[in-house]
Amino acid sequence: MAQALPPWKMAWMDADAELWKSWQDSWPDQKAGHGCPLCAFLTTEDPRWGLRVFEGRHLNGYLWRPGAIAGYCVAIWKHHHVAEPTELDDDAAAGYWLEVLRLGRALETVYQPAKMNYQTLGNAVPHLHTHLIPRPWRDPAPHGPLPWTYLDDGLRTDEVLDAAAQRLRAAI
Ligand SMILES: [Zn+2]
Numbered sequence: 001m002a003q004a005l006p007p008w009k010m011a012w013m014d015a016d017a018e019l020w021k022s023w024q025d026s027w028p029d030q031k032a033g034h035g036c037p038l039c040a041f042l043t044t045e046d047p048r049w050g051l052r053v054f055e056g057r058h059l060n061g062y063l064w065r066p067g068a069i070a071g072y073c074v075a076i077w078k079h080h081h082v083a084e085p086t087e088l089d090d091d092a093a094a095g096y097w098l099e100v101l102r103l104g105r106a107l108e109t110v111y112q113p114a115k116m117n118y119q120t121l122g123n124a125v126p127h128l129h130t131h132l133i134p135r136p137w138r139d140p141a142p143h144g145p146l147p148w149t150y151l152d153d154g155l156r157t158d159e160v161l162d163a164a165a166q167r168l169r170a171a172i
Pocket residue numbers: 033036037038039040080081082126127
């Protein structure tokens with residue numbers, strides 16, 4: 001007897017499935033930058049969320065306080081609000097990605113990860129940013145995407161964050 005398909009698989013097979021949901025009505029406004037929390041973060045740099053370890057020409061890199069993965073950083077485009085990297089001209093786009101890689105190289109040096117992950121999503125906060133995740137050799141989901149909860153749950157202490165920030169700044 002054939003096994004019942006899990007709900008996500010049925011949704012994948014039928015674009016009209018009830019399980020598929022609409023993006024929020026306010027999404028176009030959010031993408032345009034209305035009430036953007038990352039534009040606000042760049043001007044206030046609330047240390048409850050992370051410490052700046054890199055100040056580039058195109059982005060600032062932050063060692064993020066939440067999450068369970070040592071070295072987890074977020075690189076945030078630092079100029080006018082942009083939702084998609086395709087909104088940047090060639091020079092700005094190249095500059096953004098080169099600075100993402102500069103931060104990535106520092107993470108490789110300090111953490112020597114099993115694999116670096118770069119996630120440019122923006123599905124919740126549509127301001128151009130990239131999550132840099134040094135995947136540890138003992139990992140919650142080796143060889144697959146890291147479940148988001150490991151980037152959201154938990155907060156590093158000042159002591160842990162400060163020590164890691166010092167090592168990263170020295171490696172950049
Ligand atoms: Zn923004």
